């Protein structure tokens with residue numbers, strides 16, 4: 001019996017994100033095995049799968065926080081190849097690439113000694129050399145967009161988890177990234193705070209931001225994502241339109257995984 005999963009990779013003219021033949025291992029442990037991924041501009045891809053399947057490593061390879069061992073990663077116009085015969089990216093290229101891919105983590109990592117406003121203004125001023133007045137105006141607009149117009153002068157210690165995470169999203173957006181990556185952005189939140197963060201993510205999606213989200217919020221993935229990718233043990237097992245994968249998964253492994261949520 002042929003047990004090789006059939007992966008249907010969509011034909012996308014010029015995907016905003018393209019990952020090809022991506023490989024990564026930590027020591028002996030192979031964490032990503034020949035991952036191929038295309039994300040159309042303005043679309044949302046949800047990455048689901050059991051803990052340890054390589055979802056975070058894949059996201060970190062997309063913004064090159066983790067250096068792949070092989071394959072190619074492209075976001076927008078910037079493309080890098082890894083492995084035998086490839087030149088490692090230069091530090092400046094890497095820095096530019098990372099600012100173009102906003103990332104939001106499970107833990108907010110806000111600067112504790114800066115207000116919400118200060119957190120959002122920081123990188124545009126120091127990295128982008130934006131004039132302070134302009135950075136401030138942009139930060140105020142972004143904080144209003146995530147529903148925190150009344151919290152701009154608060155320090156992180158005085159914000160709830162959901163508010164902190166919304167500041168973290170505003171901070172990532174301040175770099176005007178072409179794509180946004182979310183790694184379990186709501187997993188550390190108390191249940192009653194999850195909705196306000198998902199609401200901001202949904203709004204971004206509806207405005208046309210290209211997004212890859214790792215999430216355990218299956219209902220949210222079904223609602224907001226265009227496509228869902230199910231990973232296990234460093235391999236893409238199944239990929240398809242969100243509702244098809246979630247409502248009628250084809251692969252037994254996907255069925256078993258989703259079974260835990262029903």
Ligand code: ADP
Pocket residue numbers: 026029031049050051052053054055056057058
């Ligand atoms: P997921 O996000 O799906 O839970 P991860 O990408 O975090 O999975 O991890 C995949 C595997 O890689 C796990 O076995 C994890 O322990 C291992 N791993 C992740 N990062 C590192 C690292 N920096 N060094 C060694 N092993 C790692």
Ligand code: MG
Pocket residue numbers: 055056057184
């Ligand atoms: Mg993870």
